[in-house]
Amino acid sequence: xxxxxKEIINAKLKNIVANMPEQPGSYQFWDADGNIIYVGKAxxxxxxxxxxxxxxxxxxxxxxxxxxxxxxxxxxxxxxxDALLLENSLIKKYKPKYNVLLKDGKTYPSICVxxxxxxxxxxxxxxxPKGGTYYGPYSHLGPMFTVLELIKKLFxxxxxxxxxxxxxxxxxxxxxxxxYHLHICDAPCVGKQSYEDYQNNxxxxxxxxxxxxxxxxxxxxxxxxxxxxxxRFEEAEIIKHQIAMIEAFCAKSEVVSHTINNVDVxxxxxxxxxxxxxxxxxxxxxxxxxxxxxxxxxRKLDETDEELLALAxxxxxxxxxxxxxxIILPEDIEWHLDGVTVTIPQRGDKKHLLxxxxxxxxxxxxxxxxxxxxxxxxxxxxxxxxxxxxxxxLPKLPYQIECFDNSNISGSDAVAGCVVFKAxxxxxxxxxxxxxxxxxxxxxxxxxxxVVYRRYSRMIEEGTPLPDLIITDGGKxxxxxxxxxxxxxxHIDIPIAGLAKDDKHRTNExxxxxxxxxxxxxxxxxxxxxxTQIQDExxxxxxxxxxxxxxxHALHSELDSVKGIGPKTKEILLKKLKSVKRIxxxxxxxxxxxxxxxxxxxxxxYFQNTKx
Numbered sequence: 001x002x003x004x005x006k007e008i009i010n011a012k013l014k015n016i017v018a019n020m021p022e023q024p025g026s027y028q029f030w031d032a033d034g035n036i037i038y039v040g041k042a043x044x045x046x047x048x049x050x051x052x053x054x055x056x057x058x059x060x061x062x063x064x065x066x067x068x069x070x071x072x073x074x075x076x077x078x079x080x081x082d083a084l085l086l087e088n089s090l091i092k093k094y095k096p097k098y099n100v101l102l103k104d105g106k107t108y109p110s111i112c113v114x115x116x117x118x119x120x121x122x123x124x125x126x127x128x129p130k131g132g133t134y135y136g137p138y139s140h141l142g143p144m145f146t147v148l149e150l151i152k153k154l155f156x157x158x159x160x161x162x163x164x165x166x167x168x169x170x171x172x173x174x175x176x177x178x179x180y181h182l183h184i185c186d187a188p189c190v191g192k193q194s195y196e197d198y199q200n201n202x203x204x205x206x207x208x209x210x211x212x213x214x215x216x217x218x219x220x221x222x223x224x225x226x227x228x229x230x231x232r233f234e235e236a237e238i239i240k241h242q243i244a245m246i247e248a249f250c251a252k253s254e255v256v257s258h259t260i261n262n263v264d265v266x267x268x269x270x271x272x273x274x275x276x277x278x279x280x281x282x283x284x285x286x287x288x289x290x291x292x293x294x295x296x297x298x299r300k301l302d303e304t305d306e307e308l309l310a311l312a313x314x315x316x317x318x319x320x321x322x323x324x325x326x327i328i329l330p331e332d333i334e335w336h337l338d339g340v341t342v343t344i345p346q347r348g349d350k351k352h353l354l355x356x357x358x359x360x361x362x363x364x365x366x367x368x369x370x371x372x373x374x375x376x377x378x379x380x381x382x383x384x385x386x387x388x389x390x391x392x393x394l395p396k397l398p399y400q401i402e403c404f405d406n407s408n409i410s411g412s413d414a415v416a417g418c419v420v421f422k423a424x425x426x427x428x429x430x431x432x433x434x435x436x437x438x439x440x441x442x443x444x445x446x447x448x449x450x451v452v453y454r455r456y457s458r459m460i461e462e463g464t465p466l467p468d469l470i471i472t473d474g475g476k477x478x479x480x481x482x483x484x485x486x487x488x489x490x491h492i493d494i495p496i497a498g499l500a501k502d503d504k505h506r507t508n509e510x511x512x513x514x515x516x517x518x519x520x521x522x523x524x525x526x527x528x529x530x531x532t533q534i535q536d537e538x539x540x541x542x543x544x545x546x547x548x549x550x551x552x553h554a555l556h557s558e559l560d561s562v563k564g565i566g567p568k569t570k571e572i573l574l575k576k577l578k579s580v581k582r583i584x585x586x587x588x589x590x591x592x593x594x595x596x597x598x599x600x601x602x603x604x605x606y607f608q609n610t611k612x
Contacts, residue, residue: 009069009070012071013053013069013071013072014053015371016071016072016367017046017049017050017053017072018370019367019370019371020045020046020049020050020074020367021045021046021076021363021366021367022044022045022046022047023044023045023076023077023363024041024042024043024044024045024076024077024078024079024080024082024083025041025042025045025074025075025076025077025083025086026039026040026041026042026074026075026077026083026086026087026090027039027040027041027042027045027048027049027072027073027074028040028072028073028074028090028094028096029065029068029069029071029072029096029098030069030070030071030072030073031068031069031070032068032070035097036090036094036096037065037068037069037096037097037098038065038069038096038097038098038099039087039090039091039094039096039099040087041080041083041084041086041087042083043080043083045074045076049072049074052065052066052069053066065098073293075289075292075360076359076360076363077356078356078359081138085108085137085288086288086289088108088288089288089289089290090289090290092290093285093290093291108125108136108137108138109123109124109125109136109137109138109141109144110123110124110125110127110134110135110136110137110138111123111124111134111135111136111138111144111147111148111209112124112131112132112133112134112135113132113133113135113202113205113206113209114131114132115130115131115132115133116163116164117164117165117166117195118158118164118188118189118195118198119132119157119202120157120158120159120161121148121151121157121202121205122148122159123144123145123148133206135209135210147208147209150208150242150246151205151208151209152184153242154201154204154205154242155201155202155204155205156184156185156186156201157201157202157205158185158188158189159179159184159185160177160179160189162174162189164188164189166195169188169189169190169191170191172190174189174190175189175190176189176190176192180192186198204216208246216246217243217246217247220239220242220243220246221243223239224236224239224240224243227239260284260349260350260353261284261285262284262285262323262324262325262326263283263284263324263326263327263328263350263353264281264282264283264284264313264317264322264324264326264327264328265280265281265282265283265284265327265328265353265354265356265357266279266280266281266309266312266313266316266327266328266329266330266357267279267280267329267330267354267357267358267360267361268280268305268308268309268330268361269358269361269362269364269365270305271365271368271369275298275299275302276296276297276298276299277296277297277299277305277308278294278295278296278297278361278364278365278368279294279295279297279308279309279312279316279361280292280293280294280357280358280360280361280364281293281294281295281316281320281357282353282356282357282360283320283322283324284353289353291320292357292360293316293320294360294361294364295312295316296364296368297311297312305331306331306333306334309329309333310333310334310335313327313333313337314337317337324340325339325340325341326340326341326342326343327340327341327342327343328343328344328345328350328353328354328357329342329343329344329354330344330354330358331344332344378423380424381423381424381425382397382423384424384526384527384530385397385398385399385423385424387527388469388527388531391510391519391520391521391527392469392495392497392512392519394468394469394495396468397468398468398469398495399422399423399468400420400421400422400465400467400468400469401420401421401422401424401467401468401469401470401471401534402418402419402420402421402467402469402470402471403418403419403421403470403471403472403473403534403535403537403538404416404417404418404448404451404452404470404472404473404482404538405417405473405538405539405541405542406436406444406447406448406451406542407542407543407545407546414435414436414439414442414447415433415434415435415436415542415545415546415549416433416434416436416447416448416450416451416542417431417432417433417434417538417541417542417545418431418432418434418451418455418538419431419534419537419538419541420467421534424530426537431541432455433541433545434450434451434454434455435549436450436451437450438450444474444478445477445478445481448472448478448481448482449481449484449485452470452481452482452485452486453485453489453490456485456486456490456492456494457490460490460492466492466494467494468494468495469494469495469496469497470482470486470494470495470496470497471496471497471498471499471531471534471535472496472497472498472499473499473535473538473539474498474499474500475498475500475501475509475511475516476498476500476511476515476516478498479496479497479498479511479514479516480514482496483496483514495512496512496514497510497511497512497519498510498511498512498516499511499531499532499535507523507532507535508523510528510531559573559580559583562602562603562606563602564598564599564602565599565602565603569595569599572594572595573594573595573603576594577594583603583607584607588600588601588604591603591604
């Protein structure tokens, strides 16, 4: 491969890695011929894949692998365990060159609930669909044995292999065994436990294995409360531990389900701004995902989701050679393939797979957006400004945003700061500091009035362009103060918004309008993070200015008021003794070598007199 081609590929790979999510999942490395050469798993995809490209990687095998990578794909999942299961499935499917192949054919164990009149519950690696219902598989044996032990203690399913039936029990064909005497089994074989009670216990065990533990936990909590009320604390503590085990255990994997075989899963994610749709495709064979891809489709004639799916499904199935007899979709489509069933799941295993497909489609959309905005940073800024314009229904893009904050201690050294953001980025050359001149005491509203009036009256006088939006670091009160100045006094029209805090002093609401109303916006969205960044910046700016002023004021009151002590002498003292406090405490004989006898006596006498 030529150096130029290698540089282009490296730039492409670097861009992919930079935009990968910090989520669990499986990643795949592809070579120049379009073959998967390595499949891996990760708790955090971005960090794990980036580690392959660090300069300090010195293992020969890793270097060879990295040198052959031409493309990277990945699938996100909800947990590290699911990532392990997905990796296992893909390795078996593609047999990548650089993976340790699973040649023994073993798979992860599952839990079986048999199809018998008195079902048994046990772990197995041999899956026989007619033999029972299977839950799992489990990538770690610890949780599997934990849930088996939990079910054994709670519901006491029989452990014997006898072909137990109601008829044979009535005929008295069985006898109690040691497990009954050890209280491990309630002996349904001799009628000491009824058929209905046994089935009820098995149904509860199935719910735990499915992950539907809410009802079981509620029943255990009621039992724990009853025991505690009877002062049976040891028994209540045992049940408390059982509840904790159930809550900590996730019995079901969303990546693999033995009840699903040879199924295609499709989901669609839209990008309205670019008139694009991302269709995610997953194929499930023998209960595990072995293909997962997201394909981008451009809308040319404003096609609906249904029309795009109808076009994409046969094309994707042909491309990946799928002959699945069932397709899982988020919504029904009019067009159907012959001999293929369309399922729109509302709950259960298939709904979990559809949710996983949708999650991967959304992640792919985010990755594409990050890649395009990295190549064109102005695109991100414009997008955020449009989002803010839409949220507040502003007449024009909020290109210039200004935010104010006051800072003082009990009214002393009162100052204010104004920060300016242009195109969602700080414009530090336009920042302004203000000393409060007309307000006496700690009055934030009056201080805000003064600063806002001074800033915008001067901008009007100088003909400086006014901002497109003002954001106050506070709620309705601050907004009203700014409105009085802007509209009532200066008679100008500038939109005003406010960022309000909750009881824990965390910004949680964006307010707009008069009277102010809360604007629906997710606090974890990118736009809200930008707005809180503006708020944090003005707070930092005002606090820094206040500290500087307070420090200068403190130094001035202590040293500059001493007649006969000039700036150079003060500089020498602060350089040697570091603080005014140490200067006060320094004996006369130590001051004389620093600044001379005359000045030392003046300074020493001054501080001695101030103590009296």
